[in-house]
Amino acid sequence: MPAGRYAPSPSGDLHFGNLRTAVLAWLFARQTDRACYLRVEDIDSERSSMESAARQISDLEALGLNFDPPVTYQSDNDERYRAALGKLDVYECYCTRRDIREAASAPHAQPGMYPGTCRDLTEAQRKAKRAELAEQGRMPALRLRAGCAEWSVRDFYAGEVVGAVDDVILRRGGNLNQAQAGDWAYNLAVVVDDGEQGIDQVVRGDDLMFSAPAQAYLAHLLGYAQPEYVHVPLVVNSEGRRLAKRDGAVTLREMLREKEIAEVVGQIAVSIGCPGVESVDGLLTDFDPGALPREPWVWSG
Ligand code: GLU
Numbered sequence: 001m002p003a004g005r006y007a008p009s010p011s012g013d014l015h016f017g018n019l020r021t022a023v024l025a026w027l028f029a030r031q032t033d034r035a036c037y038l039r040v041e042d043i044d045s046e047r048s049s050m051e052s053a054a055r056q057i058s059d060l061e062a063l064g065l066n067f068d069p070p071v072t073y074q075s076d077n078d079e080r081y082r083a084a085l086g087k088l089d090v091y092e093c094y095c096t097r098r099d100i101r102e103a104a105s106a107p108h109a110q111p112g113m114y115p116g117t118c119r120d121l122t123e124a125q126r127k128a129k130r131a132e133l134a135e136q137g138r139m140p141a142l143r144l145r146a147g148c149a150e151w152s153v154r155d156f157y158a159g160e161v162v163g164a165v166d167d168v169i170l171r172r173g174g175n176l177n178q179a180q181a182g183d184w185a186y187n188l189a190v191v192v193d194d195g196e197q198g199i200d201q202v203v204r205g206d207d208l209m210f211s212a213p214a215q216a217y218l219a220h221l222l223g224y225a226q227p228e229y230v231h232v233p234l235v236v237n238s239e240g241r242r243l244a245k246r247d248g249a250v251t252l253r254e255m256l257r258e259k260e261i262a263e264v265v266g267q268i269a270v271s272i273g274c275p276g277v278e279s280v281d282g283l284l285t286d287f288d289p290g291a292l293p294r295e296p297w298v299w300s301g
C-alpha cells in the first residue's frame with residue numbers, strides 16, 4: 001500500500017511549526033488514500049529520549065491525527081542499517097567537524113558539501129590517520145563513495161529539482177574508549193526506513209530540500225523506488241528565522257495553557273490556507289494543496 005509518514009526527532013516538545021508539518025504530512029497521505037506512519041527518528045543517541053517521544057506521540061494524538069500502526073523507532077533498526085551499509089561502496093573518514101568547516105571555506109569549495117578529503121587516501125595514509133584517531137579515543141566515520149555529483153528529484157511544489165550529491169556520512173565516528181560504534185547517520189536511516197516501509201510520499205519541511213537529491217540517489221543505490229517529495233515552507237518568527245522554543249509559547253502544551261485544542265488546530269488551519277476549520281477531520285475535506293502558502297508562515301502567537 002502506498003504510504004506517507006511523519007518522522008520527528010524526539011529531542012524536545014513539538015512546536016507550532018513541527019505540528020503544522022505533521023498535519024500537512026497526514027493530510028497529504030490521507031487525501032491520497034495512503035497509509036500514514038509515525039516514525040520516531042531517535043538515532044541521535046545524545047539528544048533523543050523515550051520520554052520526549054512519548055510526549056510527541058501524545059501531542060499528535062491530541063491534535064486528532066491517527067497514524068497506522070505500529071509506531072516505529074529507528075533505534076530498533078540497527079540490523080537493517082547494517083545490511084544496507086554492506087551493500088554500499090564506503091570509505092572511512094577521519095575528519096573532525098572543524099576539518100570539514102575549514103576545507104569547505106577554501107576557495108572553490110561548495111558550501112555544505114564534503115570536499116572529499118579522505119576519499120582517495122592510500123592504505124598507508126589510512127593506517128596513520130586511524131592510529132592518530134585512536135590516540136584521541138575516536139573511531140572513524142563512514143562515508144558513501146558517491147558515483148555522481150548531482151541527482152534529480154520530483155517535488156510536488158518545486159517540480160523537477162536537480163541538486164548536488166556529495167559523499168554523505170552513513171555512520172558517525174565512534175568512541176573507542178567506550179567501545180561504542182558511532183550513531184547511524186540521518187541520511188542512511190531515513191532512506192532505508194522509507195524504502196523498507198514502502199514510503200512513496202515524503203512530506204517534510206523545506207529546510208530538508210537540499211538533502212533530497214543525495215537521499216534519492218542513495219535510495220537508487222539500495223534498490224528502493226524513489227519517493228515523491230513534498231517540501232513545505234517552514235514557520236518562522238517575526239525576524240524571519242525558523243521558529244524555535246525560545247520564540248515564546250510555541251509548543252502544544254504551552255499553547256493549551258491559554259487556549260483549547262480546537263483553537264490551535266484553527267491556527268494551523270489558517271496557516272495552511274483553510275481559515276474557519278477547527279478539526280483535522282474538517283481539514284481532510286477542506287485542505288487544498290494548491291492553497292498552501294508558498295512563503296514561510298510567520299508565527300504571530
Ligand atoms: N527527523 C527529521 C526532523 O525531525 C525529519 C526527517 C525527514 O522527514 O526526512 O527534522
